[in-house]
Amino acid sequence: MCMSNLIVVGSIALDTTHFPNRESIRDVMGGTASYFTLASSFFEKTGVISIIGTDFPENYKETLEKSGANIDGIEIKDGKSFRFESKFMDNMDEREDLATEINVLGEFNPKLPEAYKDAEFIFLGNTDPEQHLSVLDQVKNPKLTAFDTIKLWIDTKLDTVMEVIKRVDIVFLNEFEVRDIFKEQNLKKAAMKCLDLGPSYIVIKKGEHGALLYGKDLHFSIPGYPLDEVVDPTGAGDSFAGGFMGWIAKTRDISEANLRKAMVYGSILASFNTQNIGPDAFKNINMLDIQNRYNDFRRIVEFE
Amino acid sequence: MCMSNLIVVGSIALDTTHFPNRESIRDVMGGTASYFTLASSFFEKTGVISIIGTDFPENYKETLEKSGANIDGIEIKDGKSFRFESKFMDNMDEREDLATEINVLGEFNPKLPEAYKDAEFIFLGNTDPEQHLSVLDQVKNPKLTAFDTIKLWIDTKLDTVMEVIKRVDIVFLNEFEVRDIFKEQNLKKAAMKCLDLGPSYIVIKKGEHGALLYGKDLHFSIPGYPLDEVVDPTGAGDSFAGGFMGWIAKTRDISEANLRKAMVYGSILASFNTQNIGPDAFKNINMLDIQNRYNDFRRIVEFE
Numbered sequence: 376m377c378m379s380n381l382i383v384v385g386s387i388a389l390d391t392t393h394f395p396n397r398e399s400i401r402d403v404m405g406g407t408a409s410y411f412t413l414a415s416s417f418f419e420k421t422g423v424i425s426i427i428g429t430d431f432p433e434n435y436k437e438t439l440e441k442s443g444a445n446i447d448g449i450e451i452k453d454g455k456s457f458r459f460e461s462k463f464m465d466n467m468d469e470r471e472d473l474a475t476e477i478n479v480l481g482e483f484n485p486k487l488p489e490a491y492k493d494a495e496f497i498f499l500g501n502t503d504p505e506q507h508l509s510v511l512d513q514v515k516n517p518k519l520t521a522f523d524t525i526k527l528w529i530d531t532k533l534d535t536v537m538e539v540i541k542r543v544d545i546v547f548l549n550e551f552e553v554r555d556i557f558k559e560q561n562l563k564k565a566a567m568k569c570l571d572l573g574p575s576y577i578v579i580k581k582g583e584h585g586a587l588l589y590g591k592d593l594h595f596s597i598p599g600y601p602l603d604e605v606v607d608p609t610g611a612g613d614s615f616a617g618g619f620m621g622w623i624a625k626t627r628d629i630s631e632a633n634l635r636k637a638m639v640y641g642s643i644l645a646s647f648n649t650q651n652i653g654p655d656a657f658k659n660i661n662m663l664d665i666q667n668r669y670n671d672f673r674r675i676v677e678f679e
Numbered sequence: 680m681c682m683s684n685l686i687v688v689g690s691i692a693l694d695t696t697h698f699p700n701r702e703s704i705r706d707v708m709g710g711t712a713s714y715f716t717l718a719s720s721f722f723e724k725t726g727v728i729s730i731i732g733t734d735f736p737e738n739y740k741e742t743l744e745k746s747g748a749n750i751d752g753i754e755i756k757d758g759k760s761f762r763f764e765s766k767f768m769d770n771m772d773e774r775e776d777l778a779t780e781i782n783v784l785g786e787f788n789p790k791l792p793e794a795y796k797d798a799e800f801i802f803l804g805n806t807d808p809e810q811h812l813s814v815l816d817q818v819k820n821p822k823l824t825a826f827d828t829i830k831l832w833i834d835t836k837l838d839t840v841m842e843v844i845k846r847v848d849i850v851f852l853n854e855f856e857v858r859d860i861f862k863e864q865n866l867k868k869a870a871m872k873c874l875d876l877g878p879s880y881i882v883i884k885k886g887e888h889g890a891l892l893y894g895k896d897l898h899f900s901i902p903g904y905p906l907d908e909v910v911d912p913t914g915a916g917d918s919f920a921g922g923f924m925g926w927i928a929k930t931r932d933i934s935e936a937n938l939r940k941a942m943v944y945g946s947i948l949a950s951f952n953t954q955n956i957g958p959d960a961f962k963n964i965n966m967l968d969i970q971n972r973y974n975d976f977r978r979i980v981e982f983e
Contacts, residue, residue, distance in 0.1 A: 516856075560770045562887075563905045584888035585902070596902035596979050598889070635982040644785045670835045675900050676980045678939040 379445045381624035381660050382491050383411045384510045385500030385613070386457055386480055387425040387449065390653065392609060393462040393473075403653040404435040405459065405522070410610030413657050414617025414644040415498075416443035416624040420455040422491045424510065425502075426483040428456035438654060447488045449457030452479040460664025467605050474650035478671060487513045496624040498616060499543065501525045506537040511542055517613055523547040529555055540569065545576045547616050553579050563588065563594075564628075576634065577639075578619070580612050587639050593631050597638050599676060600646035600668065605651045612646040614656065644669045683726025683749045687715045687796050687813045689804030689917070690761055690784055691729040691753065694957065696913060697766040697777075703883030707957040709763065711804035711827070714914030718921025718960050719947040720747035720801075722929040722972045725921075726795045728752040728814065729806075730787040732760035742958060749912065750824075756783040791817045798859035800918060800976060802849065802929040805829045808839040815846055823933050827851040827920055830899045833950045841902055852882045863895040866891065867898075881925070881937065884916050893941050897935050901942050902979060906951035911956045915949045918960065947972045965971050 385407030393399045394616075409424045415421045422445040423649045439446055457480040460473040484504050495518035499507040507522065512641055514520075522543040528536055531553060538555070540546055547585060550562060559565040562579055566589035569577045579587040585598040619641035626633055643665055694709030712729045717724045728748040733755060743750055761784040764777040789810050799822035802809040811826065818824075826847040832840055833856060840860070844850055850873055854866060863869040866883055870893035873881045883891040889902040911965075923945035930937055947969055952960045 405980065413962075471816075475744075560772075561909075563907055581888065584885065585900075587902075587905075594905055595982070596889075596905075597982075598891075598900035601891075601898055603865060603867055613710055632983060639982055657685060673982075675898055677935060678899070678901075678943055678977075 379420055380493055380494055381419045381496040381620060382422040382424060382494040383408050383414060383498040383500055384424040384485055384506060385502050387418060387427050388457045388459050390609065392607065395465045400653055404438065405609060405653065406457065407502065407613045409439065409654060410613035410648065411498060411500055412439060412444045413442050413654065414614040417662065418621030420445055421547040422448050422494060424487060426450045426479050428451055428452060428454045428479045429452050431456045435654065439478065448491055452482065454479045476621060484591065485509055496620055498620050499539065500616065504528055504532055508541045515623065519544050519623060521545040521547060521616065522557060524611065526552065541573045543574055545578060546564045546574045546608045547578045547580065549612060561589030577581060580615055586615065586638060586642060588634060590631065593639055596637050597642050598644060602646060602650060605649050608649045609653065611648045614648035615641040615645040639669055639672050642672065654672040680811060681722055683725045683795055683801040684798055685719060685924060686728060686798040687712050687802040687804055688728040688789055688810060688917065689715060689806050691731050692761045692763050693911065694913065695764040697912065699767060699769045699857055704957055708742065708956065709913060711762045711806065713743065713958060714917035715802060715804055715921040716743055717746050717750045717958065718926030721966065722925030724749055725813060726752050726798060727845065728789050728791060730756055730783050732756060732783045734760045735760045739958065752795055753834050761782050762850065765831045767784060795858065800924055801825065802916060803843065803925050804920065808832055808836055808843045811843045818867040822929060825849040825851060825920065827916065828980050830856065831892040844873065847878055849882060850878045851882045853916060857883050875932035884919055885955065890942060890946060891920065892938060894906045894935065899942055901946050901976065904946060906975065909953050912953045914960065915952045919945040919949040928950045943973055946976065
């Protein structure tokens with residue numbers, strides 16, 4: 376069993392998605408852990424902690440392994456995999472949730488493979504925050520822990536969400552979630568409220584408007600990469616976190632200068648994510664494409 | 680009568696504004712030409728082309744002159760000044776228009792003072808686009824012409840708006856207006872549609888999310904300045920244009936490197952604008968404050 380210095384816990388789903396101007400896709404691999412890993416694996420082998428049912432297609436496990444993931448931490452349980460069905464509205468800005476079947480994810484009690492327990496970089500992605508606490512209890516001496524969540528857990532388990540926030544180094548949220556959790560419309564003030572609870576940094580994702588990074592004495596802002604077309608934004612936030620954490624784990628450098636670079640890599644992976652459908656997002660992308668887009672970002676923001 | 684190398688045509692209003700958490704303000708100086716000029720005058724003496732009624736308070740004319748404006752181009756007509764009343768919603772994000780009294784602005788037929796006709800830098804701000812065409816016909820040899828408008832003219836005089844767009848070098852619009860005019864949700868595609876009509880550049884203002892500058896082979900993005908509180912965003916777009924055009928007129932340099940700098944100055948003036956109420960926006964601001972915020976912007980976006 377091989378060591379993983381970067382691990383992620385989060386959902387692996389079978390997604391059904393309906394689009395305004397193209398054919399629907401059915402039961403394709405989705406979920407936080409999948410998108411995170413497909414992105415982070417460009418930089419660092421990633422240990423995945425999740426659960427799937429016996430119905431999960433073999434080829435998707437291969438997709439993850441080929442991308443460079445360690446899937447020893449994926450439990451296979453007798454039953455059906457987590458499923459999510461949604462529909463994008465005409466302008467691709469809004470999305471309607473049609474059906475959520477929790478299935479085996481509801482019974483998930485993460486047990487880390489021994490080789491994962493020494494991981495230095497930990498990403499707690501969308502899943503029940505109780506599972507996040509369990510993972511935090513099992514890792515031995517993490518260097519950087521990061522957390523993300525979704526509206527479902529903010530609405531149903533806010534106390535546990537807050538408990539996790541208090542224990543991590545970086546919080547990733549989108550602008551709506553951050554306003555919702557901290558009951559504050561102003562993003563700067565909401566960010567400060569978050570940092571007051573313990574985390575050293577908060578990343579606020581704003582879709583096409585880019586992302587913000589706040590620390591006690593740090594503010595960094597990166598625009599959205601200018602795209603001609605948004606094909607499928609499913610997983611963009613997880614790809615952002617994957618690019619960010621992948622870069623940090625690869626460089627093992629948590630200086631503020633390197634966190635800024637991680638924000639750029641996060642934005643790049645999120646931008647590639649939205650240009651393709653489902654788990655094919657990164658199929659034709661290589662490190663040269665990533666580096667070219669890094670240089671584009673530099674040109675987009677530079678002034679004398 | 681003194682020369683003005685930068686001139687602006689646009690409304691001068693008496694604004695009544697209601698806020699969710701503070702006292703209303705009544706009949707304070709507002710309008711495009713006022714906010715533009717208060718901002719641009721930090722950099723360059725600005726010639727104002729507008730119309731007011733005999734009811735317009737003397738002290739506001741003094742405010743404009745003291746800021747460094749040339750007000751020879753403001754016509755005073757027997758009648759009432761243009762008036763606008765609006766109300767901000769709870770989160771300060773949305774605004775409800777309560778009343779618009781066009782008054783003397785409806786009869787405005789701009790006649791440029793001789794000293795304005797040699798101006799090199801021309802800003803056509805919010806007013807009837809017919810008046811823009813008249814100003815363009817009167818200036819002799821402009822180096823850079825820029826244009827902005829609002830929903831009212833897009834809804835009622837789109838053909839004339841398009842005619843103006845075809846004749847200017849830079850178009851300033853907010854993200855909603857640009858989508859509306861060019862019938863295109865994707866901002867990059869909408870920007871390209873605009874440039875296809877003739878302008879060399881388009882600036883897309885996105886409020887707290889910053890602003891974009893597109894040219895045929897140029898893309899520049901600047902984030903919003905992080906503010907603890909938005910006190911009164913009235914005039915922020917006009918202050919943006921004022922900072923931008925003021926800087927360009929002062930430096931007389933229309934290179935792309937200098938347009939990027941102008942975007943930063945525009946953002947700075949817009950940010951100061953929103954931190955104070957009405958025309959007091961820039962009362963306590965000096966060039967050092969502007970320069971400090973310029974350095975802040977550099978730190979906010981920089982990465983290695």
